[in-house]
Amino acid sequence: MGAEERFLYVERVGRVPAGFAGQLEKEALDFYKRLGRRPEIVEIIIYENQALKLAKVIEEARELGVTVAGVHIASHEAWRGWPRIHVDYESLARLEPEDARALLYHELAHSLLHNTISSYVINLDKALADRLGDKALEAAYLASTVVKDLEVHELLFSNGFRYYVERYYRLFEKDIGEASCRDIIGVLELAKLISPCLYTGCDLERVVREDCRGKAGKILSILRETTKVIGDLSVKANFLLERLLEEAVWKE
Numbered sequence: 001m002g003a004e005e006r007f008l009y010v011e012r013v014g015r016v017p018a019g020f021a022g023q024l025e026k027e028a029l030d031f032y033k034r035l036g037r038r039p040e041i042v043e044i045i046i047y048e049n050q051a052l053k054l055a056k057v058i059e060e061a062r063e064l065g066v067t068v069a070g071v072h073i074a075s076h077e078a079w080r081g082w083p084r085i086h087v088d089y090e091s092l093a094r095l096e097p098e099d100a101r102a103l104l105y106h107e108l109a110h111s112l113l114h115n116t117i118s119s120y121v122i123n124l125d126k127a128l129a130d131r132l133g134d135k136a137l138e139a140a141y142l143a144s145t146v147v148k149d150l151e152v153h154e155l156l157f158s159n160g161f162r163y164y165v166e167r168y169y170r171l172f173e174k175d176i177g178e179a180s181c182r183d184i185i186g187v188l189e190l191a192k193l194i195s196p197c198l199y200t201g202c203d204l205e206r207v208v209r210e211d212c213r214g215k216a217g218k219i220l221s222i223l224r225e226t227t228k229v230i231g232d233l234s235v236k237a238n239f240l241l242e243r244l245l246e247e248a249v250w251k252e
Contacts, residue, residue: 014048016089031108042111043084050088074103076110083111102167109152123234142188143237157199169196181212191219
């Protein structure tokens with residue numbers, strides 16, 4: 001690939017094998033080629049381990065005034081105005097290859113859909129903020145991640161990657177049984193975990209904890225409504241929060 005065509009930059013932080021970085025780069029290039037689209041620029045930063053990744057990401061979040069940052073094996077952000085994917089080498093290398101690929105594809109899809117700073121700015125409706133009280137910031141953040149994940153699942157599903165949406169769901173399936181649905185935060189966390197089910201189908205009765213089983217179906221129904229909303233991230237996140245508050249799912 002000529003210098004004028006280069007758009008993907010891979011950086012290693014700590015002791016990350018060059019072969020691993022090269023394979024990740026190849027996987028990313030193959031993904032973009034299969035979809036027939038790519039970001040203007042994207043960075044993949046591979047850290048030796050989770051502790052190093054967490055320290056670097058939190059340090060940068062504080063520097064840029066970002067108030068909430070997720071902690072995952074692989075994560076995506078565009079805080080500086082272009083998409084960047086952060087990867088924990090040790091954790092990703094321990095996964096089955098298809099599971100690692102599912103995580104990577106999920107983040108690469110984010111780099112196509114959520115590649116500007118506007119994807120990280122949520123304008124929460126004042127009335128909603130008042131109703132949420134001291135949970136407003138966390139709820140707005142979680143709602144935005146649910147909306148963005150729905151968009152990622154849709155992109156992957158509609159472009160022949162259903163298998164990897166299923167693999168992504170299975171990676172976190174065990175966490176569903178630990179998810180609480182006793183308040184808006186718990187409901188949003190559960191919504192994020194079960195969001196792939198809109199596209200793949202899931203046996204939620206088997207995995208959702210007993211006191212949440214009757215609520216999971218309603219949450220999925222609201223997620224389905226959210227996918228039909230036309231508007232930017234703030235519009236969709238506000239809609240999702242409004243509907244969850246209207247239904248007061250956690251109070252059933």
